[in-house]
Amino acid sequence: MLDTLTVSHGAVALGIGMLVGLERERKKGRNEDHAAAGLRTFAITALLGYVSMLLAGAMLVGVASLGLVLMLCMHYRKHADKDPEVTSEIALLLVLTLGALSLDEPELATAAGVVLTVLLALQRELHHFVLQQLSEQELRDGLMLLTVALVVLPLTPDRFLGPYNVLNPRTICTLVVLLMTVGAVGHVAMRLMGPRYGLPLSAIASGFASGSATIALLAHEARRQEVAVRALAAAAVLSNLASITQFALVLFIIDPRLVRPFATSIGLGALVTVVYGVLLLAPWRAPSGGAAAHQGDGAFSLWTALIITIALTGIVLFSAFLLEHLGHGGVSIAAFVSGLGDAHAAIASVASLVVAGRLEMVDLVVPGMMALTGNTLSKCLLALSNGGLRFARYLLPAQAIILGAMWLGLLMR
Structure with a gap:
């Protein structure tokens, strides 16, 4: 049933996907990341997780996650000669989960999405801190x-x-x-x-x-x-x-x-x-x-x-x-x-x-x-x-x- 609560929670899921996707899109634009996923992919993945949870619950979310893993494996095999960076792929799986979580726990999903975006944005700083400081x-x-x-x-x-x-x-x-x-x-x-x-x-x-x-x-x-x-x-x-x-x-x-x-x-x-x-x-x-x-x-x-x-x-x-x-x-x-x-x-x-x-x-x-x-x-x-x-x-x-x-x-x- 479509109501105000359902729409608002769906907007939370979309916002999480777009927030993480914006950060990944900027990295792609600066050629700092070899990931294929960008703004649209992350936003769609978050909506996929939300709609799956809304229609059939955790079972359908699990099936969607399995399908996403298979797609990522095919992409990996096709681009095996490139740098084996998996950060964006793991972030994509997490965004799918956060999209599903937005149905019942939008506040927790939003907080996790913000933390994920911060960790992705501070890639250089974190590497420098661990290796140099x-x-x-x-x-x-x-x-x-x-x-x-x-x-x-x-x-x-x-x-x-x-x-x-x-x-x-x-x-x-x-x-x-x-x-x-x-x-x-x-x-x-x-x-x-x-x-x-x-x-x-x-x-x-x-x-x-x-x-x-x-x-x-x-x-x-x-x-x-x-x-x-x-x-x-x-x-x-x-x-x-x-x-x-x-x-x-x-x-x-x-x-x-x-x-x-x-x-x-x-x-x-x-x-x-x-x-x-x-x-x-x-x-x-x-x-x-x-x-x-x-x-x-x-x-x-x-x-x-x-x-x-x-x-x-x-x-x-x-x-x-x-x-x-x-x-x-x-x-x-x-x-x-x-x-x-x-x-x-x-x-x-x-x-x-x-x-x-x-x-x-x-x-x-x-x-x-x-x-x-x-x-x-x-x-x-x-x-x-x-x-x-x-x-x-x-x-x-x-x-x-x-x-x-x-x-x-x-x-x-």
Whole structure:
């Protein structure tokens, strides 16, 4: 039955075929590809997949795919003397499948079509990156990261174990993967943009996952390189933007009214973070001896990730030990101790008590700031222990000024 939905999904299938076909047609026009398929072929193939799925379902799509494979084999045999490039042929089969998928899942089909087009368009760049830019060590690191993230992590049990029932193997493994990913992202950012601009961007992004882990990893990198300490410290300072933003988001998600008492503190903290980070980065000055990653460097250090994970896990255990003996009578003390491990979990717990009516809104302010204070202390200790005095002399004053500005915001509200 022909209706608006059927026509719109058919238009999606046609659009996917034309999008991929346009890219292939341009390659043919520049004589960069020996494929026979172009704009019309890809558009017709996408419609073939859609109509086959509409008329008879997956069975007819399978028959159409088999027929397309036979046609491609005949074309291959006829042009056996040419370069045996199979990219366009595989793309043609995928477009047929995406055309069929457009009937029930047009959004997924569109996303896959866009990704396919991007991969086809970046042929030269990808080849250059793999052959000229990617080192053997970076390749091994990437395979290790994928193995841990896709094989080890899903098999790790997701339950609380150990003393005080606070250790979750899945959470610990996730933190290791996060640290490895942060190291890899920072390495790529340094390769592409240099340490001055690449590191701050990657630090802010990774700060949303774990600000303490990000600072610890940057501190370790500063100790290892010794020539980009200022740039690494600037990135560590700017990672506080993620922590402050996440602090506000946690409160807003629980209850938007809870953000109001902290509005001035959040604004001052973010402003001081940006100003201090930019002054430390000093983009108007010529860069000194760079620390851009070279091909001999690895993307990350597994041992560093493990050591930082053990340190953060120890903080969690220490917090649980203190809370077990202090009890929950002192909310501010409990928030400070919890903030040593995770400020956002601590503030979420206190905010939940306010929403539940067990605390007044005014009782949220001091515990919330105490959680940030504990987290700041944890960051300072990690920076000093992992980066030494050369790194800490930049970061510790910044953390103190940012925290002081946020406490000052309480007096100004």
